[in-house]
Amino acid sequence: MAKILLVEDSLFMKELIVHTLRDEKYEIIHAKNGAEGLELIHSRHPDCIILDLVLPDIPGIDIIKTLHSQKSAIPVIVLTANIQKTAEKECKELGVEYYLQKPPNKAELSRSIRHVLMGKEESLHNYVDAIQELFNIGIGKAAAIINDILDVHINIKVVSARVLSFDTYKNELLAHNTSGYFSAVRMKYENSFSGIAVLVFPPDSANRVFSLITKKIHSAHIQTVVKPETLSEVGNILLNGIMGSISNIIGTRLSFSVPEYIENKIEHILEIDEFAEGLEILVGEICFEIKQYEIVATTIIVMKSSSFGKLIVGLKKLTLK
DSSP states (O other): OOEEEEEOSOHHHHHHHHHHTTTSOOEEEEESSHHHHHHHHHHHOOSEEEEOSOOSSSOHHHHHHHHHHTTOOOOEEEEESOOOHHHHHHHHHTTOSEEEESSOOHHHHHHHHHHHHHHHHHHHHHTHHHHHHHHHHHHHHHHHHHHHHHTSOOEEEEEEEEEEOHHHHHHHHHHHOTTOEEEEEEEEEESSSOEEEEEEEOHHHHHHHHHHHTTTOOOHHHHHHHHHHHHHHHHHHHHHHHHHHHHHHHTOOOEEOOOEEEEEEHHHHHTGGGGOSOEEEEEEEEEEEETTEEEEEEEEEEEEHHHHHHHHHHHHHHHHO
16 A cells, blocks of 8 residues: 655645545555654655645745755655746756645546656666666675685576565565575665665575585584574675675665674564665575575665665666766
């Protein structure tokens, strides 16, 4: 269900808009002033914003300028009584999708919301190939290092890249692993661009990678002790390669946490609750091609919608060169 943030100080107009959209099956969040609207933008991560320009504390145009400066990917629909063409022109120059007059026309408002939501989905679809290429560049840089560690030729490739909701991806994983437990290496990244990066192995694949690396270690006790450290290092190399590619695109240096090895259910591995709502999940499925071994893994990049917007802006600049 799409989430719509309505920033409107008039309770009458708020009720009118909610009534107008009652059949559209949207989740509507209301902010009665600009400060509350900005707080909800960052805490609830709406899919679309309907914004009044005249608010009791912060002018609506300043909220638009803030979103524009943050390279936000959230589409904005202005709903206002201001009919001045200069105001409309300024809003459009700052990326506003639709500039509608009060009171809202049901057909016009519904059509505008559908169009901006469709545009958001198309934007994700249009850049999936570019995102996959980012994964491939990062993996390519990491592959040579992994080859040296394993002392065996290994071809690592990204077979697909997708943008999914957490629930969709969780269901896919559980369909192939009914126990629900996975081996994973997780790193947090932050700066102006934040989230978590995770390399997830089905248990059998994790054991195969570990066996290859430690094939000269015969002590079962030593193998048990070093397994977390060994797989953490593999994950560290792969995730740093991928996130380095993303960092180069967005032009921001990222800070990383120490890689953490985890064996748990996927919801605990990803710590989705920590990031609340409004997440984009980039999923890159990786295949390790090693003779006589079948090893698969998945790289998951979880980021807030605001961070994903910055990535899209970076990819747009890249494609325009």
